Amino acid sequence: MIPGTFDYHRPATVEDAVGLLSRLGEEANILAGGHSLIPLMKTRLASPEHLVDLSGIGNLKGISVEGGDVIIGAMTTQHELINSDELARHLPIIAETSRLIADPQIRYKGTFGGNVANGDPGNDMPALMMCLGASYSVTGPDGSREIAARDFYQGAYFTSLEHGEILTAVRIPIPSPDHGYAYEKLKRKVGDYATAAAAVVITMEGGKCTSASIGLTNVSETPLWASEAASMLVGTSLDKASVDAAVAAAEAITEPASDMRGPAEYRTKMAGVMMRRALERAQSRAKG
């Protein structure tokens, strides 16, 4: 539980940070809230020689609305997500999910950008971002680009980010004001990663489901977007047979590891149970 030696850098601008990362090479790691990286360093599963801390960069924080999108700065903390009026108005599922991340102390430090960018399949925000169709704004030595959340996750701790690139903000399309939503997370105790979790956003009209999107957390090497399961629900009244079929389709794409949370079979089934419960709550919240 004692980390190796490292140098610490605290640039003031994104450009400086990008420059530092380029100059320092592969042995440099980005430090945001530190709640994923520092435990890895303490167990020496990660031994970066340099930490480039983003907390000195002023314009990476904050939540704003631009047209039909909500923009969240990468260094915005989980605590700030919970207390945002903008998010409460447009994307209440973000606060609901944030409240299930770790504990209040960690949420004061843990950042939204760190949660989505580091590729830990146990993090809750990535599956939610896939569910919401978010895109990530990334700045690197060759300039800026946008990456869709649904294309971002390649493997455990392996994402589309190139070395030297920094995720600066997340852009999330605002769903219809009538949408129903829920994030259901099964965990062993406060602070734990999910045994399985499901994010669901739906719209209903005249008793029929008109759109659906489903994300699954910690039941594969990457977060999952259960697009086939979701499409099976569209046009149905979310009757038992349709939900059963969609749950089966979602379970089919899971590939969880067996770990202390339970064997793979259990975690797959829990993904199904969480999805079912999230759908029930989302339906109860959907207007129309």
Next chain:
Amino acid sequence: MNDQTKIDQDRAERTEKLQGMGCKRKRVEDVRFTQGKGSYVDDLKLPGMLFGDFVRSPHAHARIKSIDTSRAKALPGVVAVLTAADLKPLGLHYMPTLAGDVQAVLAEEKVLFQNQEVAFVIAEDRYIASDATELVDVEYEALPCIVDPFKSMDADAPILREDIQDKMEGAHGPRKHPNHIFEWTIGDKEATDAVFANADVTIKEMLVDHRTHPSPLETCQSVASFDKVKGELTLWGTFQAPHVIRTVVSLISGLPEHKIHVIAPDIGGGFGNKVGAYAGYVCSVVGSIVLGVPVKWVEDRMENLSTTSFARDYHMTTELAATKDGKIQAMRVHVLADHGAFDACADPSKWPAGFMNICTGSYDIPTAHLAVDGVYTNKASGGVAYRCSFRVTEAVFAIERAVELLADKLGMDAAELRIKNFIKPEQFPYKSALGWEYDSGDYHTAMKKAMDTIGYKELREEQAQKREAFKRGETREIMGIGISFFTEIVGAGPAKNCDILGIAMFDSAEIRIHPTGSVIARMGTKSQGQGHETTYAQIIATEIGIPADDIMIEEGNTDTAPYGLGTYGSRSTPVAGAATAVAARKIKAKAQMIAAHMLEVHEGDLEWDVDRFRVKGLPEKFKTMKEIAWAAYNAPPPNMEPGLEAVNYYEPPNMTYPFGAYFCVMDIDVDTGVAKTRRFYALDDCGTRINPMIIEGQVHGGLTEAFACAMGQEIRYDEHGNVMGASFMDFFLPTAVETPNWETDFTVTPSPHHPIGAKGVGESPHVGGVPCFSNAVNDAYAFLGAGHIQMPHDAWRLWTVGQKLGLHT
């Protein structure tokens, strides 16, 4: 107001001022703890102090082909690297365990469990030490390992302990196999077998009390400082038994005991984990002796969970025989005990299976037999009493699950079956079939109070309705009612049957009254959070009439405190608490003589009145204890030596037997396996109650750890002997969010042999709590025909139960 009322009121006011026994005095130690001003081992900083860290084995079982420390030694800031080759010439590569075995300090030829200590790096700071551990090159040849204790004694099992391979006579008799440690039996086997052969009804079940860990928040640590000029060693450490540590250090190091100063400062929880001796202590001592500067060793969380003493891993084949109307006639238990790589369980030396023979519980079972086989496996060593008197949690789990299984088989209510078999109040002192003499008890009263308070009958009715609703498909929740009626055996112990490495298990108190009437008192025990500084002062306050706030309690410094065996097995109140009362009474007897002299009356003409001696019939003529203290030093009676102090070394005539009735109501979501504790009611009878608030706190803590153990906490190994989940990510330490609400209650049945009638309570809630939770889970699934469900009852395991029962369509 008449005179008598005035007198009563005055007496009540003086009594209240004392804050003696029975009052909810606030914990004096919390003033520093809640401000972060406690002083723990890791707070200690000495000039020139170096830091140690271990190189540990990645293998569960492997031969060490070579160790190359040259790269580590070349790292700037590294001062030394110790290996077994360095310790061997000193005779310190092995150390004695409390169980009569030896344990490797640093592995010599083989490693026997994952994370075993292989080399000790000493460096100028903690970071360099840690960096250097990665530079020690150890070449291993992996060997087949034993994880399942049932395979330890197979004919073709790999021999684990080559160091004692030829020593077929162990510390507790003959060994049947090189991987066998001991066989311990008690009771009448023939008579027991005969009862079983002819019984109306029998039950038999393998009850597993799985491997877990006491996991105190503060890990194990030490600072050793050897003064080469004086030839004296000062050792600060996380020691539940500092005096025993001093003796052991003297015996193994050859340093004379008076030149060893052992100091246990504030300790952040022990729960049995800090009773034994660890490689880190020895290496810090050797490092300091060799280098002549202080050496600190502080274990990290993963090291604590994966290497220092675990608890339980008892595999108990448990049988009961009964008449068809539910009278239990006999009990037969065989235990396979997994002790890991070394037998380092911390029991009194003559008791290799602790007090497992309390397993007949609260019941009048006339005939019984118990056999325990201890075996070695490739796991960390231990087998300590985790918040319980030696193996009592295991024993109570066995009997309290077994009576439930018997009730199921008989179709009888589990509470009714218990009551039918309780030892009756008039049977105390009660001699059990397995050799104990229970000092006192009133089980029927406690059980009735508990059942009435919890509303047992109504709960069973509600459960019956919920079961019907579940069968009709109206709910996916099932309801369980857990019962546990436990009897503990604590306060080791009488010297005739309890010692540690030959040191009889007495304890001690030394009380010194200063001339102005304030007090310092020292005990041979050591608080790890139990509140000794508060409660011992309350005993003294009541006994000698000096306010508790004027009494300072000190423990843990072997130079100043009288010798004692330490704090574990709920022995502080039963043993050192008794010593405190007896020492106080010696002081009071001398004070009476002084008061008689001061008042110019005969001693027999005086009577005690809260905080003073007064002349019988002349209440206005009195001397307060404070006045007497001044006189004791400055104007004692002729021929009496001045001063007012006393020491008592207390050798208890018997153990004490606290008991309790616990009830748990649980609702389980069969689709996820998540169990929610709706209610938990704990009635404890610990005899005389010294501080009801501290008792309540102890019960809350013990129940929380019981909840953890029953519902998910475990140290698991995979088939290669890799330890799983040895961090707080996986190891279940409940937070306030998961912890149920506790309802506490009590009855009072004083111990007849204890000077103040107290019995000890710190561990009862753990002992009684574990089977109560497990019984609730088992009871929930019983109507579905689940059979016995093993702990721990975490969500995935309960879901698996539902899966096997076909509940998830």
